[in-house]
Amino acid sequence: MDDEAKSKASLSRVERRKARTNRRLLEVARRLFSEKGIYWATVEDITESADQGKGTFYKYFESKDAIIRALLEEGLGELEAKTEQALRDADSGLTTMSSIIEARVDFFLDHLDFLLLFHQARGMMQLQVEVAKDLRDVYDGHLRRLTQLVEPAMEMGGSGSAREVATAIAAYTSGLLTYHVLFEGAEGIRRRRDYFLRTLQGSLSPILENSDGSH
Amino acid sequence: MDDEAKSKASLSRVERRKARTNRRLLEVARRLFSEKGIYWATVEDITESADQGKGTFYKYFESKDAIIRALLEEGLGELEAKTEQALRDADSGLTTMSSIIEARVDFFLDHLDFLLLFHQARGMMQLQVEVAKDLRDVYDGHLRRLTQLVEPAMEMGGSGSAREVATAIAAYTSGLLTYHVLFEGAEGIRRRRDYFLRTLQGSLSPILENSDGSH
Amino acid sequence: MDDEAKSKASLSRVERRKARTNRRLLEVARRLFSEKGIYWATVEDITESADQGKGTFYKYFESKDAIIRALLEEGLGELEAKTEQALRDADSGLTTMSSIIEARVDFFLDHLDFLLLFHQARGMMQLQVEVAKDLRDVYDGHLRRLTQLVEPAMEMGGSGSAREVATAIAAYTSGLLTYHVLFEGAEGIRRRRDYFLRTLQGSLSPILENSDGSH
Amino acid sequence: MDDEAKSKASLSRVERRKARTNRRLLEVARRLFSEKGIYWATVEDITESADQGKGTFYKYFESKDAIIRALLEEGLGELEAKTEQALRDADSGLTTMSSIIEARVDFFLDHLDFLLLFHQARGMMQLQVEVAKDLRDVYDGHLRRLTQLVEPAMEMGGSGSAREVATAIAAYTSGLLTYHVLFEGAEGIRRRRDYFLRTLQGSLSPILENSDGSH
DNA sequence: TATGAATGAGTGTTCATTCAT
DNA sequence: AATGAATGAACACTCATTCAT
Numbered sequence: 001m002d003d004e005a006k007s008k009a010s011l012s013r014v015e016r017r018k019a020r021t022n023r024r025l026l027e028v029a030r031r032l033f034s035e036k037g038i039y040w041a042t043v044e045d046i047t048e049s050a051d052q053g054k055g056t057f058y059k060y061f062e063s064k065d066a067i068i069r070a071l072l073e074e075g076l077g078e079l080e081a082k083t084e085q086a087l088r089d090a091d092s093g094l095t096t097m098s099s100i101i102e103a104r105v106d107f108f109l110d111h112l113d114f115l116l117l118f119h120q121a122r123g124m125m126q127l128q129v130e131v132a133k134d135l136r137d138v139y140d141g142h143l144r145r146l147t148q149l150v151e152p153a154m155e156m157g158g159s160g161s162a163r164e165v166a167t168a169i170a171a172y173t174s175g176l177l178t179y180h181v182l183f184e185g186a187e188g189i190r191r192r193r194d195y196f197l198r199t200l201q202g203s204l205s206p207i208l209e210n211s212d213g214s215h
Numbered sequence: 216m217d218d219e220a221k222s223k224a225s226l227s228r229v230e231r232r233k234a235r236t237n238r239r240l241l242e243v244a245r246r247l248f249s250e251k252g253i254y255w256a257t258v259e260d261i262t263e264s265a266d267q268g269k270g271t272f273y274k275y276f277e278s279k280d281a282i283i284r285a286l287l288e289e290g291l292g293e294l295e296a297k298t299e300q301a302l303r304d305a306d307s308g309l310t311t312m313s314s315i316i317e318a319r320v321d322f323f324l325d326h327l328d329f330l331l332l333f334h335q336a337r338g339m340m341q342l343q344v345e346v347a348k349d350l351r352d353v354y355d356g357h358l359r360r361l362t363q364l365v366e367p368a369m370e371m372g373g374s375g376s377a378r379e380v381a382t383a384i385a386a387y388t389s390g391l392l393t394y395h396v397l398f399e400g401a402e403g404i405r406r407r408r409d410y411f412l413r414t415l416q417g418s419l420s421p422i423l424e425n426s427d428g429s430h
Numbered sequence: 431m432d433d434e435a436k437s438k439a440s441l442s443r444v445e446r447r448k449a450r451t452n453r454r455l456l457e458v459a460r461r462l463f464s465e466k467g468i469y470w471a472t473v474e475d476i477t478e479s480a481d482q483g484k485g486t487f488y489k490y491f492e493s494k495d496a497i498i499r500a501l502l503e504e505g506l507g508e509l510e511a512k513t514e515q516a517l518r519d520a521d522s523g524l525t526t527m528s529s530i531i532e533a534r535v536d537f538f539l540d541h542l543d544f545l546l547l548f549h550q551a552r553g554m555m556q557l558q559v560e561v562a563k564d565l566r567d568v569y570d571g572h573l574r575r576l577t578q579l580v581e582p583a584m585e586m587g588g589s590g591s592a593r594e595v596a597t598a599i600a601a602y603t604s605g606l607l608t609y610h611v612l613f614e615g616a617e618g619i620r621r622r623r624d625y626f627l628r629t630l631q632g633s634l635s636p637i638l639e640n641s642d643g644s645h
Numbered sequence: 646m647d648d649e650a651k652s653k654a655s656l657s658r659v660e661r662r663k664a665r666t667n668r669r670l671l672e673v674a675r676r677l678f679s680e681k682g683i684y685w686a687t688v689e690d691i692t693e694s695a696d697q698g699k700g701t702f703y704k705y706f707e708s709k710d711a712i713i714r715a716l717l718e719e720g721l722g723e724l725e726a727k728t729e730q731a732l733r734d735a736d737s738g739l740t741t742m743s744s745i746i747e748a749r750v751d752f753f754l755d756h757l758d759f760l761l762l763f764h765q766a767r768g769m770m771q772l773q774v775e776v777a778k779d780l781r782d783v784y785d786g787h788l789r790r791l792t793q794l795v796e797p798a799m800e801m802g803g804s805g806s807a808r809e810v811a812t813a814i815a816a817y818t819s820g821l822l823t824y825h826v827l828f829e830g831a832e833g834i835r836r837r838r839d840y841f842l843r844t845l846q847g848s849l850s851p852i853l854e855n856s857d858g859s860h
Numbered sequence: 861t862a863t864g865a866a867t868g869a870g871t872g873t874t875c876a877t878t879c880a881t
Numbered sequence: 882a883a884t885g886a887a888t889g890a891a892c893a894c895t896c897a898t899t900c901a902t
Contacts, residue, residue, distance in 0.1 A: 056864095064897065116341050122394075123338045126252075127251055129251065139397075170394060171387070172390055172391070181341065182341055203383070229886080257872080267888090270873090270889065271886080278872075474875075474876090484884075485879085485885065555827050559681065559685060601823070606817070637847055659902080687891080698868060862902100871893105875888100875891095879886095880887100
């Protein structure tokens with residue numbers, strides 16, 4: 001027991017240290033990828049900014065592609081968590097759709113780097129390159145889970161159309177915010193939360209209604 | 216006279232040949248950029264596919280960046296032309312918004328490579344790289360012209376909100392189609408034209424109404 | 431006879447035209463080689479400046495190396511001509527050495543481009559490259575002829591030591607002027623003709639005296 | 646203690662290794678630049694001859710231009726050191742001028758590759774190219790320091806004329822030796838040290854005398 | 861374990877030269 | 882004869898990845 005405890009404690013110190021390095025690399029990579037682009041940010045840029053040796057990078061990530069994938073998983077995971085939390089917190093006054101939109105908009109406004117990273121990642125998914133399939137799988141999982149969140153709100157829509165609603169939510173939100181970031185800059189965009197909520201609300205609610213069973 | 220004619224013909228033969236080479240490089244680049252990605256498609260890939268010497272590329276385009284920009288200009292120009300044509304052809308039964316959406320959807324369904332190229336180009340615009348500014352200028356011009364097309368349909372909206380409507384049109388259309396291409400592939404997507412039209416219609420018309428003066 | 435005359439006249443018109451193009455290419459090349467360097471001035475730079483098609487260049491010169499060699503021959507030839515003229519014109523008050531130095535200094539001050547071209551050409555002569563041998567032959571001929579001009583002035587020096595004097599003349603003159611051009615620029619240098627003459631005079635005359643038979 | 650020592654030793658092993666690689670690249674580059682020419686010797690030539698990967702070169706030198714500059718600095722530095730040493734060692738029998746000439750001649754006879762490299766470098770200084778300014782600065786510093794060494798020997802010459810003497814020393818020495826290397830080859834030249842000393846002595850001493858205050 | 865020196869395949873780009881018109 | 886479009890070998894330089902320490 002004593003041994004175990006010590007081992008656990010000692011291990012956990014090492015573990016904590018490793019976790020911190022891992023975290024630092026991810027954070028730095030996220031920032032650099034969104035600033036300089038996935039392609040133009042080099043592994044050396046990342047390790048230098050993270051104040052780590054270049055070889056260290058490869059102790060934590062198998063390749064540059066791997067950290068992109070890891071970031072995508074992390075970002076989408078966080079986005080999902082925020083969305084689920086929002087749905088749980090929603091007072092009855094807020095519809096499912098509103099809650100989801102609000103969660104996504106707030107997430108992206110808080111993490112513009114993820115917004116831009118996701119955009120680039122989607123751009124890579126189409127490619128006939130090894131990494132593309134991996135990324136598509138990750139993103140597809142996200143859409144599947146978003147579909148599940150949307151489903152209950154649709155009175156009789158089949159899963160097919162729930163998927164469509166989920167896709168529209170994801171597409172519109174990312175699309176609208178990305179356009180505004182690109183053409184108006186990161187600064188101004190944060191002040192326009194209300195505009196985005198209203199606009200997306202107006203755009204997406206009719207879709208949900210259309211796919212439900214109301215006549 | 217004969218000489219002149221021959222000279223004229225011979226000149227135009229060379230000119231025609233050059234125009235064909237130029238066209239061929241653009242076509243091949245467009246295809247490769249959307250298949251392998253702007254980054255992963257090399258100049259040599261392009262010239263090899265176009266069956267040209269590598270040096271030839273640089274007689275026609277100043278750099279790899281230059282051909283990206285040229286493709287963006289060409290694609291956006293064609294999209295604009297199609298949109299304007301659609302607005303002119305619109306019978307009174309079709310609203311401005313419907314016509315624009317239809318034109319954009321049809322353009323992208325016809326040219327999925329442009330859809331994917333534009334997505335990648337937008338991804339580059341954010342970057343702190345030389346080429347980014349150029350691309351942003353080109354794209355910004357497109358949004359400005361789209362704004363002008365939208366403006367007349369808005370009863371009393373200021374130009375600010377027309378720009379917002381234009382942005383939403385561009386963002387939603389590209390966003391929705393891209394998501395569907397990525398997750399359902401190019402084949403299936405073309406059969407779903409009606410779905411896209413209906414969905415985008417439903418999403419965008421309320422925005423236009425909101426910004427007009429009706430109560 | 432009539433035919434012959436016509437042919438001669440017509441030929442000579444063509445010949446004159448060709449000679450002019452040849453001349454133009456040489457002039458432009460000389461200027462560009464000294465401005466941008468033999469290496470950095472491209473054939474296209476030359477033909478463009480000479481307002482000729484690129485292919486035309488190869489009608490007049492076998493290669494880029496060939497025009498360098500031609501320029502070296504031309505420049506050294508002109509320098510020789512000037513030197514011989516100076517020796518012929520020399521009133522009895524001027525020694526052989528003074529006349530030669532004056533001719534060389536004046537030639538180079540008039541043709542700084544040749545000064546810089548010769549310097550570059552000498553730099554190439556050492557190289558284990560094809561063109562090097564050619565250039566060395568041309569330059570060596572120049573030194574041989576300069577030796578012959580110096581020889582008579584040396585009372586009993588063998589040809590070996592006349593060659594040494596010739597070499598010293600060429601070396602000092604080019605060396606001194608080149609250094610001054612490089613570190614003081616082309617403008618100021620022309621005003622300093624007297625300084626160069628005096629300095630070189632002082633440096634070279636004792637050599638000539640040393641190699642003569644006086645005791 | 647043991648650890649510390651080991652760590653220190655191991656660090657210095659790496660450092661030593663790096664220093665050796667750096668040295669090796671410089672040596673190889675110096676040889677190749679003088680054999681094949683600055684232009685014709687490629688980075689790959691250098692790394693191959695140095696038995697290093699191509700990328701290694703760029704860990705040690707920012708660019709090809711940078712190694713040229715480094716070699717120029719190294720060579721001129723060594724030449725200066727030798728000159729200063731010679732002045733310190735000079736027994737009263739040897740004049741300043743003689744000591745300087747002897748040091749320079751010996752340096753160049755020992756390092757013909759530097760002689761030829763410097764010649765090429767001077768050839769580049771005139772050019773309207775980026776690297777030219779850098780090289781000129783380095784070389785100019787050399788002339789300035791040579792001027793300071795010459796100055797004390799000149800009784801009342803202003804610094805202007807000391808610079809002229811320094812320039813003449815550098816110009817004559819390099820000029821004369823280069824000509825002899827080019828036309829007689831490297832082998833024969835080394836046997837002629839006395840001739841060069843005598844000749845340069847004879848050429849340069851009167852200049853020094855002329856610029857001093859004696860009548 | 862962490863490091864960073866070393867690597868070399870791969871990139872965009874240039875340019876002397878050729879050749880069809 | 883004159884042209885300039887086409888070429889492709891070559892170059893400087895980059896960067897993801899490996900591996901000895």
